Amino acid sequence: MDKNTDTTEEISFDDFDEQINPKPEENDFDRILEIALTRRGLLKSVVAVGGVATLGSLATLAPGDAQAATTRFAFESIDANTLDDITVPQGYSAQVVTRWGDPLWSDGIDFDHATRGSAASQVTSFGDNIDGMEVFAHGDKTLMVVNNEYTNRKIIWGNREEGKYETNDDVLKGKMAHGLTVVEIAQSDSGEWAIVVDSPYNRRVTPDTVMQMTGPAAGHDLLKTSADPDGNTPLGTYNNCGNGSTPWGTYLACEENFNGYFSAADEAHKVSPELKRYGVSSKDWGYGWAKVDDRFDVSKEPNEPNRHGYVVEIDPRKPDAAPKKRSALGRFKHENAELVINHDGRVVVYMGDDERGEFLYRFVSNGVYAVGAETDSLLEDGKLYAAKFHDTGAGEWLELNPETSGLASMAEVCIHTRLAASTVGATTMDRPEWVAANPKAPEVYCALTNNKNRGIKPNAGGDLTPAVGPNPREKNLYGQVVRWRPNGGDHTSNGFAWDLFVMAGNPKIHSDAYAGSANVNEANMFNSPDGLKFDSNGMLWIQTDGNYTNAEEFEGHGNNQMLAGDPATGELRRFLVGPNECEVTGCTWSPDKRTMFIGIQHPGERGNSHWPEGGDAVPRSAVVAIKRDDGGLVG
């Protein structure tokens, strides 16, 4: 193949979407309630939003209380830094478990720093850009499933001029670095975790793996392609961001920015308005998949993008089983899928659509979960909702169905979910990232990572984005975490009360709303909350994917990091700082809760890291195990 002449700069997914689908500035919409902009005033609004009567102790967050309360933290907060290393509190240690390019089988090919691998080495090795992850106990085995979200062109093709693919094998290497990696892991006698090479559970799930479509969209005309005239057998999963898991032992991989992989040989080709809403265009994100696989050419296979953007259920105990795309959970840029078993046994899944001004969703199963009973249909059959937040501190779930959306069928609702949510008037959010449910109380948290368009531009569907409610700051650089409590503690209730758990900010340089809420101070400040996970004690772990320049608006924030928060007091402590130019994402625990696993994604994405190997090594995404030096519990 000719050398790639694509001149697309490597920019964020959201900026790419805006380049291909520009939106007008909102100059004239009815703007916005003035929110209290003094820090004290802001704190009041943050605290009072949910209403003391409905949120009880949640609404009592106040400065000083955290220090007065008996702490539930087992560590002292660490300082921000810009080291090309992992920093954890005194009394803890971190160890790399596995990295991008490590072979899963003994006949695999070791990672080559000069070539950065080949398609053949990559397909039998750990994928790139580690994101969501989960550990499952299976008899005496420990199985780990990890998303390999995407790949950074300048890293994976860093052996090529300008970091662009030059050969078909380069393109295929990039493609095979996507998907998921399933591995058995085990501890050595000294306690170090490593992959069990050649385990029968080891598996790569790639953009070419045969899948099964389930739920309302299965077999619909919009899913039919020349290779799959029945519309039931899509190939592959990619751009899997966050994840979820089920009590029946399966993993939920969530397809996020699926649009950026499609292109058309004729760049003048126009896609349908429905595809445009999802950011599909005639130009891809620089991966070149259409050059080696016609199904990624939207002029040839206009329905192929409709087969991506779902939650995919995978059983790590069955390495030969086809993963199942669960269309009942809707199609959008899925961040993660937080699954809760309601008190009546129904399965509730909370999900964010991570794009500026997109929505928050909920699925409620019709069937109930019972240990040992059939579980295969639970995520195929149920109702889908989008969230509306009122400024009063109340909220409601709006059902998405043919009647409310005006779409022709439930299949279309599950395929064009964004259109349905726009029609019912769901609240445009500041990029909903991970959702996490507190195991100790009926309350749910969602990271709203940032949104520089808040109050400035509508979303991709033209829905306005006024700076109100849980998204109160115009040009929101820092992000916030919203939480809600379902009415009556019932996750299937259509009503809830909400408030903001934290507004990130920079109190070093701001004294208004951009300083952040009162539980943010110069010792724990951060930006762009993304990964969220509760541990079994009900402590909330927050991971960041933000600006790591440590300058100007972000002075003092250092590298991306991980914090822990106490839902009862609002106190936040910094637990970990990642190496240069990484995102910290993905979090799970060993079955005995003595190890926490986290992911370090794309260290050195702008060329300034050699982590984890140091020297002049190629930087590599990696899974990291964190333990207490005294062997105690970490979650």
Ligand code: FEO
């Ligand atoms: Fe892949 Fe929304 O982060």
Ligand code: CA
């Ligand atoms: Ca994320």
Ligand code: CA
């Ligand atoms: Ca993010």
Ligand code: CA
């Ligand atoms: Ca990232």
